[in-house]
Amino acid sequence: xxxxxxxxxxxxxxxxxxxxxxxxxxxxxxxxxxxxxxxxxxxxxxxxxxxxxxxxxxxxxxxxxxxxxxxxxxxxxxxxxxxxxxxxxxxxxxxxxxxxxxxxxxxxxxxxxxxxxxxxxxxxxxxxxxxxxxxxxxxxxxx
Numbered sequence: 814x815x816x817x818x819x820x821x822x823x824x825x826x827x828x829x830x831x832x833x834x835x836x837x838x839x840x841x842x843x844x845x846x847x848x849x850x851x852x853x854x855x856x857x858x859x860x861x862x863x864x865x866x867x868x869x870x871x872x873x874x875x876x877x878x879x880x881x882x883x884x885x886x887x888x889x890x891x892x893x894x895x896x897x898x899x900x901x902x903x904x905x906x907x908x909x910x911x912x913x914x915x916x917x918x919x920x921x922x923x924x925x926x927x928x929x930x931x932x933x934x935x936x937x938x939x940x941x942x943x944x945x946x947x948x949x950x951x952x953x954x955x956x
Contacts (some may be wrong), residue, residue: 818931820863822854823896828920832867835925842929849873855883859896864932865892869917870906878909885910892931896920 819836819917821829821844829846847857849869866884877895884893886944895911902904906914915924 815841815936817865817929817936818842818861818863819865819867819909819928819932820854820858820861821846822849823867823869824848824850825869826946828896828917829870831920832925834902836929855887859887863891864936865894865928867928868893868895868911870895870897870914871917875926878905880932881906881909881911892928892935894928898932917922 819832819842821832823829823846826846829844833844833846836844845857845861845863848853854868866888868877868881868884873880881893881895884891893911893913895906895914896907896917897914898917900914900916903914
């Protein structure tokens with residue numbers, strides 16, 4: 814099976830480190846992080862064409878719904894999981910294009926295993942992955 818790519822749009826390096834360490838164990842998953850205050854996540858998503866996107870909605874405000882709609886239009890077959898501090902707007906987030914809305918406190922080993930399994934199943938049926946450009950890859954940050 815070819816490599817699986819996951820795009821993490823988050824301004825917190827701790828979540829990026831957690832995901833990178835978990836997916837590193839598989840060896841076929843490449844996690845790319847984008848800081849939404851410093852970089853354009855839509856451009857990165859267009860260049861990378863990831864199999865999955867984990868998107869932290871905290872701090873995005875009302876712009877998160879338009880971003881989700883644009884992301885879904887750009888990547889119609891991609892798994893998009895939105896992460897937030899509350900699930901109050903679950904229906905609106907799903908309607909905007911996310912497959913799921915999760916509490917950030919629920920991002921644990923079980924969640925990552927479920928995402929990983931979904932991506933592997935989707936990858937088998939989707940064919941091969943386009944090569945990833947190295948310009949957007951970032952190593953985990955240390956504390």
